[in-house]
Amino acid sequence: MSAGTADLAYAPDQPIVAVGTARTPVEERLIRSWVDEHLGSHPGGMDLFVLPRGASTTGDFTGLSRRIEGDADALLVPIGVTWLPAEHQDGSRKVSVTDLVRGRNPYKPKERQQAQIARSDPDRGRIVIGTPAALSRVRDRFAEGGGDASQDPVAFARYVGRRGRLALQRADAQLLGPQFKSAKLVKDEMLASRHFQAGLANLRTTLGPVTVTTEKVEEILDELATGWSRYFVDVFPRVGRAVFGRGFDPQIDTMPDEIDRLRRTTADHPVSFLWSHRSNLDNLVFTACLEENDFPLPYLFAGINMSFGPMGSIMRRAGVVFIRRTIGDNALYKFILKEYVGYLAEKRFNLSWSIEGTRSRTGKMLPPKLGILGFVADAYIEGRSDDIALQPVSITFDQLHEIGEYAEYARGGKKAAEGFSWLYNFIKAQGSNNFGKIYVRFPEPVMIRSLMGPPNGETATDPAKRKLALQKLAFEVAWRMNEATPVTSTALVTTILLGVQGTAMTAAQVTTALARVLDYLDARSVPLASSVANLRTATGVEQVLAALASSGTVTRVDGARDRVWLIKPEDQLAATFYRNAIVHRFLISAICEMSLVLAEREADPGPDRIAAFWAAVDRLRDLLKFEFYFKEKSEYRSRVDAEMTRSLPDWQERLAAPDFDVRRTLTAMWPLFSPFTLRPFFEAYEIVADVLMDYPETGAIEKAKVTKDALKLGDQFVAQKRVSSEEPVSSLLFGTALQLADNLGVLAEGPDRPERVANFRTRLHDVLDAIDVVATVMTDVYARERRRAHRPAAPSHQA
Numbered sequence: 001m002s003a004g005t006a007d008l009a010y011a012p013d014q015p016i017v018a019v020g021t022a023r024t025p026v027e028e029r030l031i032r033s034w035v036d037e038h039l040g041s042h043p044g045g046m047d048l049f050v051l052p053r054g055a056s057t058t059g060d061f062t063g064l065s066r067r068i069e070g071d072a073d074a075l076l077v078p079i080g081v082t083w084l085p086a087e088h089q090d091g092s093r094k095v096s097v098t099d100l101v102r103g104r105n106p107y108k109p110k111e112r113q114q115a116q117i118a119r120s121d122p123d124r125g126r127i128v129i130g131t132p133a134a135l136s137r138v139r140d141r142f143a144e145g146g147g148d149a150s151q152d153p154v155a156f157a158r159y160v161g162r163r164g165r166l167a168l169q170r171a172d173a174q175l176l177g178p179q180f181k182s183a184k185l186v187k188d189e190m191l192a193s194r195h196f197q198a199g200l201a202n203l204r205t206t207l208g209p210v211t212v213t214t215e216k217v218e219e220i221l222d223e224l225a226t227g228w229s230r231y232f233v234d235v236f237p238r239v240g241r242a243v244f245g246r247g248f249d250p251q252i253d254t255m256p257d258e259i260d261r262l263r264r265t266t267a268d269h270p271v272s273f274l275w276s277h278r279s280n281l282d283n284l285v286f287t288a289c290l291e292e293n294d295f296p297l298p299y300l301f302a303g304i305n306m307s308f309g310p311m312g313s314i315m316r317r318a319g320v321v322f323i324r325r326t327i328g329d330n331a332l333y334k335f336i337l338k339e340y341v342g343y344l345a346e347k348r349f350n351l352s353w354s355i356e357g358t359r360s361r362t363g364k365m366l367p368p369k370l371g372i373l374g375f376v377a378d379a380y381i382e383g384r385s386d387d388i389a390l391q392p393v394s395i396t397f398d399q400l401h402e403i404g405e406y407a408e409y410a411r412g413g414k415k416a417a418e419g420f421s422w423l424y425n426f427i428k429a430q431g432s433n434n435f436g437k438i439y440v441r442f443p444e445p446v447m448i449r450s451l452m453g454p455p456n457g458e459t460a461t462d463p464a465k466r467k468l469a470l471q472k473l474a475f476e477v478a479w480r481m482n483e484a485t486p487v488t489s490t491a492l493v494t495t496i497l498l499g500v501q502g503t504a505m506t507a508a509q510v511t512t513a514l515a516r517v518l519d520y521l522d523a524r525s526v527p528l529a530s531s532v533a534n535l536r537t538a539t540g541v542e543q544v545l546a547a548l549a550s551s552g553t554v555t556r557v558d559g560a561r562d563r564v565w566l567i568k569p570e571d572q573l574a575a576t577f578y579r580n581a582i583v584h585r586f587l588i589s590a591i592c593e594m595s596l597v598l599a600e601r602e603a604d605p606g607p608d609r610i611a612a613f614w615a616a617v618d619r620l621r622d623l624l625k626f627e628f629y630f631k632e633k634s635e636y637r638s639r640v641d642a643e644m645t646r647s648l649p650d651w652q653e654r655l656a657a658p659d660f661d662v663r664r665t666l667t668a669m670w671p672l673f674s675p676f677t678l679r680p681f682f683e684a685y686e687i688v689a690d691v692l693m694d695y696p697e698t699g700a701i702e703k704a705k706v707t708k709d710a711l712k713l714g715d716q717f718v719a720q721k722r723v724s725s726e727e728p729v730s731s732l733l734f735g736t737a738l739q740l741a742d743n744l745g746v747l748a749e750g751p752d753r754p755e756r757v758a759n760f761r762t763r764l765h766d767v768l769d770a771i772d773v774v775a776t777v778m779t780d781v782y783a784r785e786r787r788r789a790h791r792p793a794a795p796s797h798q799a
Helices: 025-038 062-068 097-102 111-120 135-144 153-176 186-191 194-207 214-224 230-244 256-268 282-292 311-316 331-346 371-381 403-410 420-429 448-452 463-484 489-499 507-523 530-536 538-550 569-580 583-602 607-624 633-647 651-656 662-668 679-692 703-719 731-743 753-789
Strands: 016-022 046-052 075-083 125-129 271-275 299-303 320-323 351-354 389-397 438-441 555-558 563-566
Touching: 016 025, 016 062, 016 153, 025 046, 025 075, 025 111, 025 125, 046 062, 062 153, 075 135, 075 153, 111 125, 125 153, 135 153, 186 194, 186 214, 186 331, 194 331, 214 320, 214 331, 230 282, 256 389, 271 282, 271 371, 271 463, 282 299, 282 351, 282 389, 282 438, 311 320, 331 351, 331 371, 351 371, 371 448, 371 463, 389 463, 403 569, 403 731, 448 463, 489 507, 489 530, 489 538, 489 569, 507 530, 507 538, 507 563, 530 538, 538 555, 583 607, 583 633, 583 651, 583 662, 583 753, 607 633, 607 651, 607 679, 607 753, 633 651, 651 662, 662 753, 679 703, 679 731, 679 753, 703 731
Parallel strands: 016 046, 016 075, 271 351, 271 389, 299 320, 299 351
Antiparallel strands: 075 125, 389 438, 555 563
């Protein structure tokens, strides 16, 4: 048995109280043997008390309490035993596949196994020493928390036991590595906290003692309780990799400079990882990515619906904090969850959750949820941390098998309930195809202090300003996440095929259509997946088309002369998932195109037309604000101006001129984007507006019924070719349309509701008319470019 004793410094005449923690008689014997050898002859005197592991709130503390009562000079030395896996040939010590199959835990061997290890491989059992502390200092800390050692010596002895356990956890982390850092005594520490008990006392006064009972408090804490067991630190990332590795490239695509910056961030601050959520694979990928780069694994907040069968018990050992999906007005639960988050932040444990709250089934990022983020901000405001880093994490996939499920959900289907059959089918589906690569990006973190100000500042203490700052924090995290997301080959190819609305194209034609788009992205320094460079050639494009065809997203047709590819109408809604992941890259350009058309129609030449352009720019932002992230109005306008100037340096002079020709101007701005990026959203909105036209002026509007009616009307419009494709017929887009209509006051009851609905529909119709103009120009220009690309070369003549 060995131990790091270099840091165990003490005065020769200072008495020592060794507080050992043992789970079995073998561990107690090892501790006593080490103490006898190294401290037994200490001239200042030495006493050893071995406490059963987990005995911080129960067990007999009488002997320890008597020894430390009134003694101010003794040095408390925590001592424990840490067990390591056997050393493998590569020098690593991790749980092996054999251990996993046999159900053994090398970090927690049974008593008989411990005895055998102690005899045959003693280096696997390490004596660990926690940082010693003077008894007087520990007593002062106990008093700071509201305790009185003289009045309740047993409570103080229990506190000493807890502090010893925590010191041993830190010593374990030094021995095993930072990824093994885990909170083990959260419940005990919280229940012993004066701050926590004061909050419960206030709730009892407000809610009544029947609502706030000790039993209910402990029940909620047990429900939240989690921790990374050493076994699962090794196993969970490997199991996750085994799941997603069935269908994806085993090498997760990351940026080395981002990993280096993240290492500095985690060294300096507690970190809350907020990640995009497009798949149930996200957390498995994220955890594996951190583990293989030797980062401490964070605590994950997840919906309690995922805690089914024994999975709940397993995942709680893998750092998952299960929270209730609906909290409502449960003030006790909110308080305990807030305190739980605050405790973890105060102890510098990293946290993790999806900022969107749930999976995006459209491919775009959803609006951020503020719940957990608000609790993290509370921890900062209350002074539990000097600052907290909010780390955006973008997780992107070349392909996903789940898009079929998302399309069914968008058509009105029900979400599959989680359970063992669901889990089996999910894992099985990962091996059904080669889904390509996974990309993980860590853009620059957002520091809470940067927008909240100092903890005692005006922003932190004024509720209205605090809410605004919290919204800005969430927005900035989501914005950076979006900006860091690389454009993939899959997304670009599906965007082109969706744009031609079911028409088949050759690989050469797709390549021609992509050429200017790639130039556009390069000119704006948009981050691209490495495979995008291959799209400059028909061979590279055909490889992507073949991969999409193997998953059923694209259909291949081998003609007599050419091989062509298309997205069939029934597959279009699923394919939009990939296109929607990159729509924001073309958003400003698309708004510029539509605004030019609207300005020409709505105003005469001169300054009025310039003003009409900016009015259209603002109007489109207002119509799309629930679909996309927009910067503040001044910065948004600045981005529009920059985009117009990049395309046409003299755009204002052109627009104001009497001979302004919008089609010629749009041709000069090629490539054009609004028809194949924004049209489906406005078509979905118009379907909802058409449905609302049939509703009376009185009575509440039931959104679920509107969505159901819109799905039926959308099917009719598809059959009549009154919409461009099946993309707009989506309950997800209809939900956003209703949110927008509600925000604009369209749904409010009143005699003028039909007029408001009609005006809403007219606004949408005008926008779609503008998109039609852009589409006509786009079709003409593409036809010319395609003819030019396939024009035969002139014959050469020898002299």
